[in-house]
Amino acid sequence: MFDVLVYLYETYWRPDACPDHAQLARKLTAVGFENDEIQEALNWLDGLAAAGESYQGEQSAHAMRVYSAAEIEHLGEPSIGFISFLESAGVLPGPMREMVIDRAMAIPGAPMDLEDLKIIVLMVFWCLGEEPDALILDELFVAPEDRLIH
Template sequence: MFDVLVYLYENYWRPDACPEHDQLTRKLSSVGFESDEIEEALTWLDGVAAVAQSHVGEQGAQSVRVYAPVEQEHLGDASIGFISFLESAGVLPPPMREMVIDRASAIPGGPLNLEDLKIIVLMVFWSLGEEPDALILDELFVDEEDRLIH
């Protein structure tokens, strides 16, 4: 599923630039994705859109997030730490944080792989038509071992 999401991010400027589901399914299938991972990714993206609608206009700039034990278990310490990092950097406001947590919770299994969480964060930005700043993109795309220290 995550490969499909990355493909969509890399090939479509915004979600509204994507073709309708049937045409998009055919396109994704023609580039080599399996039908079950296409369906899973498109269903997951529909969930992003639904969550985005429910969080439209929310403020909550001073909110504090307390994770339930089931969320802690599902997300894992690394993912919760990364979400906290993005919040403290001022790039993940509370409504987007909640979207990330909701969509991460929709992924079966756990604890969630940090690289998968980064794709979820990227797709939340993408679904809202927002481009994260360059430093955050670097955090989302570059593995720590591949970073150059200046």
């Protein structure tokens, strides 16, 4: 499913540029994705679109997020740490964080792989039509072992 999401991000710069589900499914099949993978991605995107419709951009600066036991188990410490890093860097406001957590919780299996969570973060930015800054894109795309340290 994550390969489909990355393909959509790279091919369609905005969600409104995507064709309807039937046409998109045909295009993804033609590219070589499996039908199960396509349907899973489209269902996940429907949930993302629903979350995006109720998005409100601001939250109190004094708000604090407490993770439930189920969220801690499902997300895992590396993913929660990454979400906290993005929040503290000022690039993931509380409402976007909640969208990320919601969509991560919709993925089966635990704990969540950090690379998969990064794709979810990218898709939340994509859904809202926001472009993450270059340093965040670097954090989302470049593997730690490939980074140049000055």
